[in-house]
Amino acid sequence: MPVIRGDAEYLPLEQVLPSVGVRIHSDAAGGAVTLSCQGREVALYNKKSLASVGGDLRLLSAPALLEDGRWLVPADSVSRMLGPLLGAPVEYRKASRVLVVGNVSVPKVSVNAYVSGDSVRVVLESSEKVPFRVLQEEGRVTVSIARDLVDVGFQQERLTGGIVDLVRFVGGKENLFAMSLGKRFQQLKAFEQDGPPRLVLEFQASTATASKGGAPAAAAAPAPPRAPEESSLRTVVIDPGHGGAEVGAKGPGGTLEKDVTLGIARKLRASLTSNLGLQVFLTRDGDVEVSLDERTAIANNYKADLFVSIHANASRSHGASGSEVYFLAYQATDDESRRLAQEEGGVPPVDPSTAPAGSDLALILWDMAQAEHLEESSSLASRLQEELAVATGHETRGVKQAPFRVLVGAAMPAVLVEVAFISHPEEEKLLGSDEYQLKVVAALTRGIRKYQSEWQRRAGLPATASRGGS
Numbered sequence: 001m002p003v004i005r006g007d008a009e010y011l012p013l014e015q016v017l018p019s020v021g022v023r024i025h026s027d028a029a030g031g032a033v034t035l036s037c038q039g040r041e042v043a044l045y046n047k048k049s050l051a052s053v054g055g056d057l058r059l060l061s062a063p064a065l066l067e068d069g070r071w072l073v074p075a076d077s078v079s080r081m082l083g084p085l086l087g088a089p090v091e092y093r094k095a096s097r098v099l100v101v102g103n104v105s106v107p108k109v110s111v112n113a114y115v116s117g118d119s120v121r122v123v124l125e126s127s128e129k130v131p132f133r134v135l136q137e138e139g140r141v142t143v144s145i146a147r148d149l150v151d152v153g154f155q156q157e158r159l160t161g162g163i164v165d166l167v168r169f170v171g172g173k174e175n176l177f178a179m180s181l182g183k184r185f186q187q188l189k190a191f192e193q194d195g196p197p198r199l200v201l202e203f204q205a206s207t208a209t210a211s212k213g214g215a216p217a218a219a220a221a222p223a224p225p226r227a228p229e230e231s232s233l234r235t236v237v238i239d240p241g242h243g244g245a246e247v248g249a250k251g252p253g254g255t256l257e258k259d260v261t262l263g264i265a266r267k268l269r270a271s272l273t274s275n276l277g278l279q280v281f282l283t284r285d286g287d288v289e290v291s292l293d294e295r296t297a298i299a300n301n302y303k304a305d306l307f308v309s310i311h312a313n314a315s316r317s318h319g320a321s322g323s324e325v326y327f328l329a330y331q332a333t334d335d336e337s338r339r340l341a342q343e344e345g346g347v348p349p350v351d352p353s354t355a356p357a358g359s360d361l362a363l364i365l366w367d368m369a370q371a372e373h374l375e376e377s378s379s380l381a382s383r384l385q386e387e388l389a390v391a392t393g394h395e396t397r398g399v400k401q402a403p404f405r406v407l408v409g410a411a412m413p414a415v416l417v418e419v420a421f422i423s424h425p426e427e428e429k430l431l432g433s434d435e436y437q438l439k440v441v442a443a444l445t446r447g448i449r450k451y452q453s454e455w456q457r458r459a460g461l462p463a464t465a466s467r468g469g470s
């Protein structure tokens, strides 16, 4: 039955797999195991917290482990992995240690916070009736839900106004939500409502500042009524590839990649600032050399929510054209991607000569900052690629993965955009023109806006009003 490794509870794979229809192909030497069922596939890798589910990456709560020929999978992640494989909802009931396959009900809980002058309302809404337990502690209020499994599409939200500073889903066995109280907090009212079942928490501010004479005596001006925090997507760092003596690729007509990337990056900064209201920084705002590690360090220092590296492609084959968007992987999608990552990256993320065996290389990479953001990076890459394909009218070259050195250290969703082929005479001309650069920038802006609204939907936040065209 379950075994404990580190802090995590694991289940032996053979035990959790329903006996019907799932084939297990264990490649112990390669450190991988593939599960297949009716044409669907899930791959797990020894000591990796990532699973490939039908070709998409899914994060596991802890790494899968291969021990004496036996595969152990984190109990928390069984449903995430097996659901798509079996094509049916799967729930692992921790308390009872039962795996339920089929139509089990997993309550979906969404969280919304509303800030107005003297109060904050936090609403937890569930798709079915669940037992909410509210507890007021020193400096915080917690809500727990005594169910084996709840589906929570919310991580955290910072609030203004000083009544509640932070609302956070902590998770754990109790499915804990925590609200950190601010300086102005005075009292809490909690009540439940039906249809759909909801728990409403009303946090009231201290009213001590309202004087008896009725004068507006508040020491600090009360926060103006406002919509809930729009999004935690606020800061974007744009990385114009190359710079200084490092000119990047060179077009047949002499156009330099470093100039094209800076031109596009500056225009993109203006567009994201005015159209999406984002705070934008560039890793370089002039013709200077910046190392690859420094570029992500800048993004990490700004605590950027997104990192977008801009490049222009070069190919030895004359016909190559179109745009490509990449996110990080050790395994390149194809030979061309691998070559490109080497040309753009200088040194690959891991020196193969210093690592023991093929599959182990990937482990080193997964440990890096970017690992936990790969899913988000992949969806950002898709949105950008879709918009670029529409805007440029070029063939879709698709989202690809490659071991780009510049993406490894990014502690946020990060992508690398190869806008077009500077090696292609026509595309070189386009890349040098303001008109084309603006077209690309408009597409990237739309892609980031789509990603932003998807992000908000997942986070259970209301959609941000558009601030004009892009």
Ligand SMILES: [Zn+2]
Binding pocket: 241, 242, 248, 249, 257, 310, 311, 312, 344
């Ligand atoms: Zn480049």
